[in-house]
Amino acid sequence: MIKVGCLGPDGTFSQLALRRYVEDKPHSEVQYPSIPELMIATSNDEVDLAVVPIENSIEGGVNTTLDALALHPNLTIICEMLFIVHQNLLSNSPLNEITHIYSHPQPVGQCARYIASSLTGVPIEFTASTALAAQRAANEKGAAAIGSDTLADIYGLNIVTPAIEDNSSNTTRFIVIGKQAAIPTDCDKTSIVFGVEDKPGSLFKILSIFDIFGINMMKIESRPAKTVLGEYLFFVDIEGNMQNKDIKKALELVQYKASYYKNLGSYKKAEL
């Protein structure tokens, strides 16, 4: 039986994504309190696979996921999944009696307009997950949480206001990570991360390699190299599978020119 990891407690978006991924395959689920702990556990073979968020259409890249991908050389992206994410105001008190809100920082950003107009001045306390926020709100008079409707069922909360996200196409991209590469399809993308030499034009020169081969760069995101300010790692997604002859050649060249390089895997592009 396959062992799969996700963020806990019950009801996190990561758990919902994991359950959609494994469907009805027999599996045992292990919950971790944070993304770094979940990814260390996957790297150390405590679980075979894990599901983590990597990007949201409003809040952007999930830094802890990106940093951990660069840190653990044995982890590979196997699959990506896109989820339309609806956030709800959950509470056992009516809207006008809400005195404080528990929330993960991400939904606060996703629901900034609703919070500013309908919960003006109500203090927000950050929690490590939307599920933890719901767990807390369920036990305190006047408390509310922001999260999925599933959390209302699990923790016994009412949906005070549904769909409070600023943009109804609010989407989170999740990745499945593990050790074994995905089977190639004809609709793949490839993710890499690299560092560049501290010389003018060095990033542009590496990106030119993709242009030489006519490879489409779909995404570039920078993260600090965590050495000195001004040194970065670049996370780049390109179209195609790394077993493709041109892509293989291009990535060889990127690796040759980069100061740091890691292949993060080829996997099927997701659609909503």
Place this chain on the structure above:
Amino acid sequence: MIKVGCLGPDGTFSQLALRRYVEDKPHSEVQYPSIPELMIATSNDEVDLAVVPIENSIEGGVNTTLDALALHPNLTIICEMLFIVHQNLLSNSPLNEITHIYSHPQPVGQCARYIASSLTGVPIEFTASTALAAQRAANEKGAAAIGSDTLADIYGLNIVTPAIEDNSSNTTRFIVIGKQAAIPTDCDKTSIVFGVEDKPGSLFKILSIFDIFGINMMKIESRPAKTVLGEYLFFVDIEGNMQNKDIKKALELVQYKASYYKNLGSYKKAEL
């Protein structure tokens, strides 16, 4: 007298940076509880200038600052400042009696190693600023906060462990924003933000413009355009002042090719 804005309450790094910037010039200081509120106030002329963090060497870009820069067309970067940031564990209880920690999420990332080794399993509650964390910790038995040594003085806390950041070169870059452009120097950089058409290769084509003019791109950072997943705004820093003939020509071309474009200002490169 000039009116300057920063993050409150007393003792935030933003306030320390502001005070270094204004030095002994007469000024009145206005505090705001969050970066978006501070930047709206600057855009609406409630204050003449404001100081906000934009990047940390461990935790990366400050998303709320980047998003607000793109949002308010009348705001310009006037100056940047680099600060070596030392974080301390602040509490009135000894280390072995600490039951919970208050912290802004940023220092938690900056001190991840110390927290994992010396405060294993101690729950962390997130606050909107390091100063708020100290304010709370001062009034609760067993509580600790993570922040600057200044906070220990202001809120009456002991420094339980000094300099707990993972990397002693932990640096935060602050920017001063306002309405009037900085006076050009011969050591300037220029910041812009742009969006690209949804076509293969469109980002690379825009970056090629800098290469044509031999302009050094110092930094690129992407943020979601907040429309649909996969559309981004790119924050780019280049070397030189936008009044330089080549840079002016290059930026005209960038603006012509981009789907969205905003000039964020030319200002002197900071050094530590």
